[in-house]
Amino acid sequence: MMTSAPDNVIDVRGLTKSFGGRKVVDGFDVQVPRGRIYGFLGPNGSGKTTTLRMICGLLTPDAGEGTCLGFDIVGEAAEVKRRIGYMTQKFSFWEDLSIRENLEFVADLYGLDRRKERVDTALQNLNLVDRQKQLAGQLSGGWKQRLALAACILHEPELLLLDEPTAGVDPKARREFWDEIHRLAAEGLTVLVSTHYMDEAERCHAIIYMSYGRLVTQGTVKDVIRGAGLSTWVVRGQNLMPLAKELEAEKAVKTVAPFGDNLHVSGTDKAALEAALKPYFSREGLSWHEAEPSFEDIFIRYMADAQDNFKGAENGTPGDAA
Numbered sequence: 001m002m003t004s005a006p007d008n009v010i011d012v013r014g015l016t017k018s019f020g021g022r023k024v025v026d027g028f029d030v031q032v033p034r035g036r037i038y039g040f041l042g043p044n045g046s047g048k049t050t051t052l053r054m055i056c057g058l059l060t061p062d063a064g065e066g067t068c069l070g071f072d073i074v075g076e077a078a079e080v081k082r083r084i085g086y087m088t089q090k091f092s093f094w095e096d097l098s099i100r101e102n103l104e105f106v107a108d109l110y111g112l113d114r115r116k117e118r119v120d121t122a123l124q125n126l127n128l129v130d131r132q133k134q135l136a137g138q139l140s141g142g143w144k145q146r147l148a149l150a151a152c153i154l155h156e157p158e159l160l161l162l163d164e165p166t167a168g169v170d171p172k173a174r175r176e177f178w179d180e181i182h183r184l185a186a187e188g189l190t191v192l193v194s195t196h197y198m199d200e201a202e203r204c205h206a207i208i209y210m211s212y213g214r215l216v217t218q219g220t221v222k223d224v225i226r227g228a229g230l231s232t233w234v235v236r237g238q239n240l241m242p243l244a245k246e247l248e249a250e251k252a253v254k255t256v257a258p259f260g261d262n263l264h265v266s267g268t269d270k271a272a273l274e275a276a277l278k279p280y281f282s283r284e285g286l287s288w289h290e291a292e293p294s295f296e297d298i299f300i301r302y303m304a305d306a307q308d309n310f311k312g313a314e315n316g317t318p319g320d321a322a
């Protein structure tokens, strides 16, 4: 068993996993310090769920090693599972039980002591007290997701692994959910949360970006934006899509993305990008200015890079390209 720095709640190295001979996680390293919220990003199928499942002892890696909460993720998987809260993409409830009854049921299922106290605390923390008698089957997406989080924290875990917990819920419910995540982190809970939402990534202390089973970049949002070495120009005008097509054909242009009446045009070689765009500057009806790349520009860039690196891959995983 490897030793973990005590402040790193998650410390895994070289995690590798194949399904049917196809490598979906490939030598993945990650360290997450205690009390921090880490966002886990990457395109669909990049291996995030598989990684989360290896970290929490639900899936045995083919190679690599590591600790979660100081326990070996393979040899002591049962200890890891006992101490974490894992919210999967598709959580389910007993639809004809009330919110309170669902939580009581979970508490009984896991043989938890202090059942009433735990359920009351979870209801209070997730603002579910007034709705505790409502049937789970009648709840909207946002309330269901709150109930799922309440069920996840009932056993007072030290680490929460959340797999796209807010997919499909409205911005207000998402904001409330994130308020709760920050409150829990302030109490010392560590959170690793996979998401496709850029605004959620920006709410994290740091992010980890994975593509084709590999770590691409990690750090604070600011670090990641700076480290991407991307230059962005914004062009404003009407009917920009034909122009977007022209710009995409320019070698120095990595990505072109429309935002209302604007196009964000990005490249990794600042001078080459400016030289390529110069002939367009004099076109009538367009105004150009250089801008800070947005977080989304960075991710579109990384996705474009990954596609270049794995050209020929049949359905978007590294094993396909091999």
Ligand SMILES: Nc1ncnc2c1ncn2[C@@H]1O[C@H](COP(=O)(O)OP(=O)(O)OP(=O)(O)O)[C@@H](O)[C@H]1O
Binding pocket: 019, 020, 024, 042, 043, 044, 045, 046, 047, 048, 049, 050, 051, 317
């Ligand atoms: N049990 C399994 N058996 C076979 N293939 C699997 C299994 N689990 C995952 N995969 C495949 O591994 C790849 C990575 O999947 P994974 O769910 O880890 O990605 P993800 O990054 O979480 O994707 P998403 O953002 O869409 O949830 C996908 O191609 C998926 O089909």
